[in-house]
Amino acid sequence: MRRARSRQSLVATACLAILIAAMSILPTNPAAANPVPSGNIAVTVKILRWSDQASYPFTVNQVRDTLFDGAQNTSDYFTALTNGDSALVEVTPIEQIPSVHASTDPAVINCDPDAFLSEVPPVPPGERLIVITPHMSSCPGNGLGDIPGTQVFINGVLNWRLMAHELLHNQGLNHAGACTSINAAGDCSGNSYGDPFDVMGASTGASAGFPSAFNLMLLEEIASPAQTPDITSDGVYKLKPANQPGSGVRLLAIPRPGGQYEYLILETRVKRAYDNFRSSGSRLYHGVSVRLASLNDSPNGISTLLVPANPKASTSSDRTSWPLGTCEVYKDGRSGASIRLLTIDSGIAKVQVAVNGHRLKNRAECQKTKPKAHAKIAGSTLKVSGKKLKFSVKCSAGKGPCKGKIVIKHGKKTVAKGSYKVKAKHKAKVKAKLTAKGKKVVKKGKPKKLKVFLKPKGGGKNVSKKLKVR
């Protein structure tokens, strides 16, 4: 998969009014992003209070912990993301300053981030400016970030994921959504914040880790086209974790000609620092996440849409269950691709793909062995018929037939012996022949009850039941 070179120079002056927040909708926005700069990224932070109020929304230390010093912080997130290449630094000490605006000003009542960004001194080129204000309910979301650019506005909410989300908007990333409805072609209507795994989707609270493999490619953290191959022929492909550095394929891109989202993107991840918000056994780390993605333009400012690939999931189920699990199949109507996750071992997934409507060939890894059918003694009676005893056996669904030996006892004496064979999912009458002892027992007068044993051929659990004799 090849992306166009970043177009940030053309749109570097994108104005904040159209920038992404909870609601921001950009009619078209090229999926162009630029790498996170190497080395230290200087960040200047101003915390504002309204001129007619005494208190600031946060202390300097609270903001410093969030960005640089806390047990988990935005700077360390960037360092993890860039494999140690980048960090945020506080070149100008974080400052609390009174805003020129009072809480009753139209800029506050109507939420005008530009007004607050422009009242603080500009920062030198290449540096970032973050302005934090008290929370304004009139604002559409918790923050805004230039796409791309250098400015971030934070609306009275403080956490390291939100800061990372806005700063990654500055690198040109759009939102990560999820399918809210999906049609037979696999095309989706989507929402803007729906992806629970990508920090460009869910970004507040204790959710979301690294950006998706697609976004890591846009950031050039997954840089080589060899790591993001287009899949246009049937085969089995190895997929390494998207959130680990190194060589190898990190993303499989299946072209979807004519789709608004023109690629289906497959990735897997491992649990690691800053991408450890799910339990180890979760599908995020033991499955393949499937997304629709667009390089051309991002409909509604959403570059990727997470797809419910798990055959048991739907657009209304919990999205953390959406990745494809081992031996499950996802079919994309538009591309005609069928995808099966064969195995996942030490974070490396083996993915089988059949393109253009081809059928997936059976693979030993995923040939499920049908459970063996098992027999049950049906009914509650046993009939004496000449030298034979008759009763019914029911064979369950599964690999049949049910067959084995019959032994019927009166106390400790074996009174009849025989064999049974019943087709799976069937019920049939079976017979056992009276033994010499059995004949004597019956001659003396029918016993009231006899105990019947079924001993399945080739092992399996013996079955027994007392039946009334009639």
Ligand SMILES: [Zn+2]
């Ligand atoms: Zn956003």
